[in-house]
Amino acid sequence: MLIPPHPCSLSIFYQSHPPRKPREKTKFQFHHLISSPTDQHPHPESTLPFMSRLLQKAPLTSVFQILVGAHGRSNSRVFGILQNNMGVSSCRKSVCGFRALCTAKDLSIKKCVPCNSKDLQPMTEQAASDLITKVDGWNLVSEGDALRLKKSWKVKTFTKGLEMFKLIADVAEAEGHHPDLHLVGWNNVTVEIWTHAVGGLTENDFILAAKINALNMQHLLRRKATN
Ligand SMILES: C[C@H](O)[C@H](O)[C@H]1CNC2=NC(N)=NC(=O)C2=N1
Numbered sequence: 001m002l003i004p005p006h007p008c009s010l011s012i013f014y015q016s017h018p019p020r021k022p023r024e025k026t027k028f029q030f031h032h033l034i035s036s037p038t039d040q041h042p043h044p045e046s047t048l049p050f051m052s053r054l055l056q057k058a059p060l061t062s063v064f065q066i067l068v069g070a071h072g073r074s075n076s077r078v079f080g081i082l083q084n085n086m087g088v089s090s091c092r093k094s095v096c097g098f099r100a101l102c103t104a105k106d107l108s109i110k111k112c113v114p115c116n117s118k119d120l121q122p123m124t125e126q127a128a129s130d131l132i133t134k135v136d137g138w139n140l141v142s143e144g145d146a147l148r149l150k151k152s153w154k155v156k157t158f159t160k161g162l163e164m165f166k167l168i169a170d171v172a173e174a175e176g177h178h179p180d181l182h183l184v185g186w187n188n189v190t191v192e193i194w195t196h197a198v199g200g201l202t203e204n205d206f207i208l209a210a211k212i213n214a215l216n217m218q219h220l221l222r223r224k225a226t227n
């Protein structure tokens with residue numbers, strides 16, 4: 001049984017790339033690439049440009065069939081390539097294991113998974129660099145050897161900073177995934193997010209960041225100085 005790619009990525013993909021007959025040549029190139037690393041393709045990282053070219057050329061379903069084969073399961077090598085190059089969640093068992101190609105909107109409507117899932121692992125720096133482009137205003141920072149998400153705002157007043165904390169806290173509680181909240185110098189809010197259970201970043205962190213971005217907080221924030 002084929003596990004369908006995550007609906008959001010499929011619908012998003014098909015809006016811009018109507019399905020065409022998958023091309024044998026593309027299939028051959030890709031199978032060749034993942035089945036036997038050669039001098040030309042020494043390491044999965046080198047698939048990144050190929051992966052983006054592939055996704056432009058072949059409909060997502062045929063890419064999906066290539067990746068998981070007829071038996072519906074991806075082998076560890078393919079999964080490693082996916083995890084490094086397409087921001088795929090590290091949770092092999094979930095249907096949304098194929099969490100690639102998401103937009104900010106897709107992330108903001110997803111649900112966080114319990115952080116004590118035994119399959120949850122920290123994502124690679126490459127996957128984090130791909131996903132950070134989906135959460136406006138957030139930065140990737142490294143604290144020790146752990147990656148984190150970080151974003152700062154200036155609020156109008158100290159109490160509006162606390163109101164902002166409450167809005168964020170409600171989202172965090174609903175998701176069972178929590179940020180670190182800082183309110184410094186009365187009007188400087190900084191939020192940091194990472195998955196404590198794995199000591200790094202997982203897709204949960206990007207989902208929470210996208211949900212925070214979707215909050216209506218303009219009335220709490222100081223207008224940006226127009227220079
Ligand atoms: C069981 C439950 O998933 C854990 O206690 C949650 C709570 N909130 C969390 N939040 C964050 N950021 N990381 C965690 O590992 C975490 N674990």
